[in-house]
Amino acid sequence: xxxxxxxxxxxxxxxxxxxxxxxxxxxxxxxxxxxxxxxxxxxxxxxxxxxxxxxxxxxxxxxxxxxxxxxxxxxxxxxxxxxxxxxxxxxxxxxxxxxxxxxxxxxxxxxxxxxxxxxxxxxxxxxxxxxxxxxxxxxxxxxxxxxxxxxxxxxxxxxxxxxxxxxxxxxxxxxxxxxxxxxxxxxxxxxxxxxxxxxxxxxxxxxxxxxxxxxxxxxxx
Numbered sequence: 001x002x003x004x005x006x007x008x009x010x011x012x013x014x015x016x017x018x019x020x021x022x023x024x025x026x027x028x029x030x031x032x033x034x035x036x037x038x039x040x041x042x043x044x045x046x047x048x049x050x051x052x053x054x055x056x057x058x059x060x061x062x063x064x065x066x067x068x069x070x071x072x073x074x075x076x077x078x079x080x081x082x083x084x085x086x087x088x089x090x091x092x093x094x095x096x097x098x099x100x101x102x103x104x105x106x107x108x109x110x111x112x113x114x115x116x117x118x119x120x121x122x123x124x125x126x127x128x129x130x131x132x133x134x135x136x137x138x139x140x141x142x143x144x145x146x147x148x149x150x151x152x153x154x155x156x157x158x159x160x161x162x163x164x165x166x167x168x169x170x171x172x173x174x175x176x177x178x179x180x181x182x183x184x185x186x187x188x189x190x191x192x193x194x195x196x197x198x199x200x201x202x203x204x205x206x207x208x209x210x211x212x213x214x215x216x217x218x219x220x221x
Contacts, residue, residue, distance in 0.1 A: 022046045022077065022092050041095045049073035050096050053214060059189065060196060064209035065104065067097050070185055074213045078184060085123050091134035093184075093212055098135060101210070109138045109176050110210075113183040113195045114145035114165060128182055131212075140179075142171040143195055165194040167202055179207045187215040 017026035020043035027043040034040065051069040058064075068074050077093060080086040094101060112128035120126050132139045146164040173179075179199060183192050192209060199207055 020046055038098055041091055046073055047096055062208050064211055066211050066214040068213050070213040070215040082127055087125060090130045093131050094135045105180055108178040108180045109140050110180050110182045111140050111142060113191050114143040116145050116147050118147060128184060142168045144168055165198045167198055173203045178205055181207060181209045184212045185215050186211045
C-alpha cells in the first residue's frame with residue numbers, strides 16, 4: 001500500500017488530478033462530470049465563469065442558437081485566442097456545451113463564418129474551424145471573405161460596405177444533409193447575414209445557425 005506523505009491528501013493517493021486547459025490549475029472532477037463529459041478540460045471555477053444562454057432566436061428565415069453571453073470567461077478566452085493566438089484554448093469554448101451541441105447538430109455539417117485570408121495568415125490558423133475541429137465536429141470551410149479596408153474609423157452603418165463573402169467554387173454542397181452556420185460573436189449580425197445569404201443562393205436544404213457568444217452591447221452611430 002502506498003503510504004501517505006505529509007501534506008498529501010487522500011484524494012491525491014487514489015487518483016491523479018486533471019490540469020485545467022484554460023487556467024492550468026489542478027482539480028479533481030466530480031463523478032458526475034466523469035460520466036457525463038466526453039473529455040474533462042475545464043475546472044469547476046472556469047465552468048462557473050461561462051454564462052450559458054442556450055437560447056434560439058429567429059434570424060431571417062432561419063433559427064440561430066446562442067450558446068452563451070459575451071461576458072466572463074468566454075470573452076476572456078476569445079481575446080487570448082484571437083489576439084494572442086493561444087491555440088490551446090480552442091477546445092475550451094465548446095466543452096461546456098458539447099453534449100447539447102452534439103444532439104443539436106445531428107446529421108448537420110458546420111460551416112464557419114469566414115475571416116479574410118490576411119487575418120488567417122497573421123494568426124497561422126482558422127479560428128472558428130479550429131474551435132469546431134478540436135471537439136470533433138464535422139466542418140466544411142467553404143466560405144471566402146474578401147479583403148477589407150480598415151474599419152475602425154468608419155461609422156457603424158457603413159462599416160461593412162466593403163465586405164464580400166463568396167462560396168468556394170471547388171466545394172459541392174449537394175451531398176450535405178444540413179448546414180449549421182457558425183460564428184464566435186454576434187454583435188451586428190452582418191457577417192452572419194452575408195454568409196447566410198451566400199449559402200442560400202446555392203443550397204436549398206435547411207440552414208440554421210449557432211453563435212458561441214451573444215454580444216448585447218449596443219453600438220452607437
